[in-house]
Amino acid sequence: MLQGCENYRQCDRRDFLRVGGAGLFGLTFADFFRAQAAGPAPRARSMILIWLAGGPPHQDMFDMKPDTPPPFGSELRPTRTNVPGIDFCDLMPRLAQMADKFSILRSVGIGNERWEHSGGLYWLSGNPRNRTTVQYPMIGSVLAKERPARPGIPSFVGFGHYYDSGDSAGDLRNNYLGPAYDPMIFQPGNPRDEVGAMLAPPAHLDLSGMQRREGLLQSLDTQIRGLDAQEHLISGMDRFQQSAFDMLRSPRLRQAADPRQFPARLLDRYGRNTQGTSALAACRLVEAGVPFVFVPWPGWDYHGSVTNACKNSLPVLDAMVSSLVQDLHDRGLLETTIVTVLGEMGRNRIYQDSAYSGPPGRDHWGTTQFVLVAGGGFRQGMVLGATDRTSLHVVDKYYSPISYGRTLYHLLGVDPDKELYTTNGRPVRISEDAPLIREIMA
Numbered sequence: 001m002l003q004g005c006e007n008y009r010q011c012d013r014r015d016f017l018r019v020g021g022a023g024l025f026g027l028t029f030a031d032f033f034r035a036q037a038a039g040p041a042p043r044a045r046s047m048i049l050i051w052l053a054g055g056p057p058h059q060d061m062f063d064m065k066p067d068t069p070p071p072f073g074s075e076l077r078p079t080r081t082n083v084p085g086i087d088f089c090d091l092m093p094r095l096a097q098m099a100d101k102f103s104i105l106r107s108v109g110i111g112n113e114r115w116e117h118s119g120g121l122y123w124l125s126g127n128p129r130n131r132t133t134v135q136y137p138m139i140g141s142v143l144a145k146e147r148p149a150r151p152g153i154p155s156f157v158g159f160g161h162y163y164d165s166g167d168s169a170g171d172l173r174n175n176y177l178g179p180a181y182d183p184m185i186f187q188p189g190n191p192r193d194e195v196g197a198m199l200a201p202p203a204h205l206d207l208s209g210m211q212r213r214e215g216l217l218q219s220l221d222t223q224i225r226g227l228d229a230q231e232h233l234i235s236g237m238d239r240f241q242q243s244a245f246d247m248l249r250s251p252r253l254r255q256a257a258d259p260r261q262f263p264a265r266l267l268d269r270y271g272r273n274t275q276g277t278s279a280l281a282a283c284r285l286v287e288a289g290v291p292f293v294f295v296p297w298p299g300w301d302y303h304g305s306v307t308n309a310c311k312n313s314l315p316v317l318d319a320m321v322s323s324l325v326q327d328l329h330d331r332g333l334l335e336t337t338i339v340t341v342l343g344e345m346g347r348n349r350i351y352q353d354s355a356y357s358g359p360p361g362r363d364h365w366g367t368t369q370f371v372l373v374a375g376g377g378f379r380q381g382m383v384l385g386a387t388d389r390t391s392l393h394v395v396d397k398y399y400s401p402i403s404y405g406r407t408l409y410h411l412l413g414v415d416p417d418k419e420l421y422t423t424n425g426r427p428v429r430i431s432e433d434a435p436l437i438r439e440i441m442a
């Protein structure tokens with residue numbers, strides 16, 4: 001067997017002829033195999049994904065149609081941004097004044113409404129996925145395998161719920177890589193509480209002794225003392241479990257996830273709420289060396305009272321995302337950190353759902369939605385694509401979640417065409433075929 005190349009089965013005769021000839025000019029087989037294993041040169045070293053679970057209404061946020069009245073148009077008002085010709089909802093004034101630091105994809109979608117209930121799986125894995133398809137892992141899990149963090153640092157951190165539990169869509173915790181590349185799950189503390197941030201270990205990491213003695217509602221420092229007392233248990237644990245304990249022992253990582261360590265001015269700027277605290281912690285974790293941080297925000301399924309819901313949620317989103325992008329920029333991290341904000345789907349026209357009392361809302365719409373991208377090799381200050389006057393159909397530059405996923409992998413230095421092996425030894429390509437979104441890449 002040829003050594004040094006995970007993809008040696010894919011090296012055809014022409015590859016060997018080329019490398020054989022190149023050997024005359026100093027390229028050895030070892031060089032060739034290393035180049036194949038390396039993948040594309042990374043533009044980004046890390047990524048923060050803010051997941052608006054449900055379907056954020058694109059026509060009330062980043063794809064407003066001021067000349068289209070409700071029910072297709074919005075009941076909210078647009079405002080100009082600092083980029084001529086681009087308007088956002090006026091409930092997001094801070095993002096509007098820094099629109100030159102990120103870009104919006106307006107012409108993305110699943111392409112077929114029948115995928116709407118598995119939209120989360122589709123976007124988070126970058127591949128079509130439901131109970132009948134290949135059980136593709138989340139992008140963060142692939143990055144944890146292909147571009148892991150240095151020892152003692154988790155490669156994938158999630159703040160709470162990281163999987164889609166749709167009624168027929170399956171579960172991202174069940175994927176072909178198995179649990180070794182699952183995220184470490186943080187439950188961020190409320191900055192108003194004395195307890196501060198907590199870490200809830202994965203289900204297969206057994207800390208029952210510590211739980212009985214101290215409980216997971218104690219401070220992280222108390223957890224560390226409990227772990228130190230059980231040193232003999234650590235030595236027999238596998239790589240994933242060992243990394244969990246290494247992480248708990250790292251003062252830098254504990255501080256990065258503890259709201260008690262955050263300056264008051266930053267808490268005020270990001271927002272003194274779970275969303276703001278999680279975004280601030282995500283920035284600090286990336287600075288500490290974590291490659292992938294997932295920040296979920298559930299509850300964007302606005303079947304009823306869509307306008308009132310936007311009035312409550314959009315100012316919170318405005319504060320957390322604008323602060324995160326500015327903070328990464330100020331710390332010199334934005335060029336090497338991808339920030340992306342999206343949800344499972346877009347929304348349809350305003351209508352009165354019989355299941356909801358009060359003002360009308362918007363139903364699911366899988367065909368069209370928005371994605372915000374910043375940093376890490378993405379262009380700034382632009383809008384890509386367009387929808388029609390109803391905001392429901394793409395009329396220019398359509399791209400699918402597969403293109404989104406492949407573009408992320410490309411910028412992160414992972415070859416989307418590489419084959420990984422399932423837990424039972426079956427080779428599976430990281431991504432299905434689709435074009436990169438080159439127009440949005442710097």
